[in-house]
Amino acid sequence: MGLIKLAALGAVGYGAYRYYQSKTTDSSPAFAGGTPVDHDSTDEVTPIRDAGPAAMRDEPRRKWTEVDQAADESFPASDAPATY
Secondary structure, eight states, rough: OHHHHHHHHHHHHHHHHHHHHOOOOOOOOOTTTEEEOOOOOOOEOOOOHHHHHOSSSSSSSSOOOHHHHHHHHTTSSSSSSSSO
């Protein structure tokens, strides 16, 4: 009897997992829809987002400032921009 309950619980868990997988998307939260991606010399896709709120999938939660723009343009550089 315990084995049947375990099998039923496993089937429910598997069904929930498959449902969750079908609802997830492959898009990155940082990229707006239709954002082009660059290809490096080995033809591997390297996702690079353009700077600015227009290239973001979600709207910024607060007003976009010049400091935000400068920081976004410098990412992933190790040095912060000196324009603020």
